[in-house]
Amino acid sequence: MRALIDTNLLIANLLSPTPATSSTGVVFQCALEGRFTLLFPVGVSEELDRKLVEDAGLATRIARADADELLAILNSVAEPIPYLSEPYPEVGRDRIDDFLIAHAIVSNADYLVTWDKDLLDLQEVEDLRIVTPPEFLRLLREAGLL
Numbered sequence: 283m284r285a286l287i288d289t290n291l292l293i294a295n296l297l298s299p300t301p302a303t304s305s306t307g308v309v310f311q312c313a314l315e316g317r318f319t320l321l322f323p324v325g326v327s328e329e330l331d332r333k334l335v336e337d338a339g340l341a342t343r344i345a346r347a348d349a350d351e352l353l354a355i356l357n358s359v360a361e362p363i364p365y366l367s368e369p370y371p372e373v374g375r376d377r378i379d380d381f382l383i384a385h386a387i388v389s390n391a392d393y394l395v396t397w398d399k400d401l402l403d404l405q406e407v408e409d410l411r412i413v414t415p416p417e418f419l420r421l422l423r424e425a426g427l428l
Contacts, residue, residue: 288396322360
């Protein structure tokens with residue numbers, strides 16, 4: 283099972299008072315345990331960096347060191363996804379999210395895991411299913427991977 287994660291999962295995990303037991307944290311733990319192949323485009327790290335610089339409220343709640351540590355941990359187990367040339371095909375309502383869909387499809391992801399309603403409303407693009415972390419955990423359980 284191959285899954286690409288959205289930047290909002292990183293943010294949710296970093297903001298969670300109980301990251302180890304949150305659905306996002308459990309998804310990350312499953313990746314660390316090799317229960318699925320985590321796909322990680324460079325753009326996800328860059329988007330997190332950009333949000334921490336541009337959103338002062340977020341930057342005061344997430345320590346740069348914590349973000350860097352999470353990225354390093356995930357990058358240590360993830361299959362890196364190289365940059366794709368723009369323009370990306372226009373698929374979703376939010377053009378910013380099209381890079382995730384493009385990277386997921388090119389890397390043969392089965393799932394794009396996100397909290398983003400614009401993406402979740404798509405449900406599926408080609409053979410890519412777009413799901414929340416709890417839904418992804420349910421799918422891992424059904425597949426006998428959790």
